[in-house]
Amino acid sequence: MAKSQKSYQKVDLKLLEGGKKLPLVESFYSIQGEGHHTGKPAYFIRVGGCDIACHWCDSKISWNADMHPLVSVDEIVNQVLNTPARSVVVTGGEPAMYPLNPLSTLIRRNNISNFLESSGAYEITGQWDWICISPKHNKHPLKQNLERADELKIVIFSQSDFDFAEQWKKEVSADCKLLLQPEYSQFKKMAPLMVEYVKAHPEWNISLQSHKYLDIP
Numbered sequence: 001m002a003k004s005q006k007s008y009q010k011v012d013l014k015l016l017e018g019g020k021k022l023p024l025v026e027s028f029y030s031i032q033g034e035g036h037h038t039g040k041p042a043y044f045i046r047v048g049g050c051d052i053a054c055h056w057c058d059s060k061i062s063w064n065a066d067m068h069p070l071v072s073v074d075e076i077v078n079q080v081l082n083t084p085a086r087s088v089v090v091t092g093g094e095p096a097m098y099p100l101n102p103l104s105t106l107i108r109r110n111n112i113s114n115f116l117e118s119s120g121a122y123e124i125t126g127q128w129d130w131i132c133i134s135p136k137h138n139k140h141p142l143k144q145n146l147e148r149a150d151e152l153k154i155v156i157f158s159q160s161d162f163d164f165a166e167q168w169k170k171e172v173s174a175d176c177k178l179l180l181q182p183e184y185s186q187f188k189k190m191a192p193l194m195v196e197y198v199k200a201h202p203e204w205n206i207s208l209q210s211h212k213y214l215d216i217p
């Protein structure tokens with residue numbers, strides 16, 4: 001059967017040797033485009049595999065883990081060390097589907113900060129300097145992940161997502177950064193509503209996917 005790009009194929013966890021290897025979609029040195037740390041240089045590690053299937057996902061290429069090679073975390077982190085990067089963003093796909101202890105530990109052992117981007121729908125393993133949770137309608141985040149989130153980033157696709165955002169705000173810590181991010185294709189429609197919402201609810205801030213405007217990965 002041909003490998004499908006846009007369908008989820010579960011990777012055999014045994015092949016990952018407890019997280020010493022991970023399916024790697026891509027890795028690149030760029031600028032954190034989203035969220036509280038927008039504008040900071042960071043090395044990105046995009047892990048393959050996600051079964052959550054957000055219809056507007058901008059990383060559908062990553063859904064099928066089978067499409068991407070298993071790469072050792074040593075090799076991945078060695079690539080980081082060939083750059084001046086001081087921070088690493090681990091994203092996907094849904095990276096929390098995998099044991100992340102070996103990767104998170106190795107990044108930190110090299111005195112590099114590690115940031116995680118996750119839907120929060122799976123138990124997050126590893127030690128992280130910054131956890132961004134972006135809750136999804138298809139599979140809700142786990143309570144324990146919300147409690148340890150440094151940043152809550154809600155994608156605003158339609159008006160009802162403002163209520164969705166308020167629902168998750170109740171579950172995060174008092175110092176968690178609260179961000180609303182326009183779904184990219186709905187920018188023109190939702191951005192003006194978001195501006196009014198944030199002016200009326202100043203605990204929320206706006207996050208734009210600035211890398212898309214800078215035309216960088």
Ligand SMILES: C[S@@+](CC[C@H](N)C(=O)[O-])C[C@H]1O[C@@H](n2cnc3c(N)ncnc32)[C@H](O)[C@@H]1O
Nearest residue numbers: 056057058059092093094117118119134183184
């Ligand atoms: C591709 S996801 C990977 C990490 C994880 N699966 C998650 O969803 O948080 C990275 C970030 O991009 C956001 N995102 C994905 N597609 C988007 C889109 N079309 N517009 C705005 N944000 C998007 C997600 O909500 C998430 O915060």
Ligand SMILES: Nc1nc2[nH]cc(C(=O)O)c2c(=O)[nH]1
Nearest residue numbers: 031032033034091117211217
């Ligand atoms: N520049 C840049 N910043 C990002 N922040 C989060 C991203 C992601 O896909 O998780 C991302 C991304 O894909 N590119």
Ligand code: SF4
Nearest residue numbers: 050052053054057093
């Ligand atoms: S959870 Fe993240 S990677 Fe998975 S489909 Fe949604 S946006 Fe894409």
Ligand SMILES: [Mg+2]
Nearest residue numbers: 058059091217
């Ligand atoms: Mg992205």
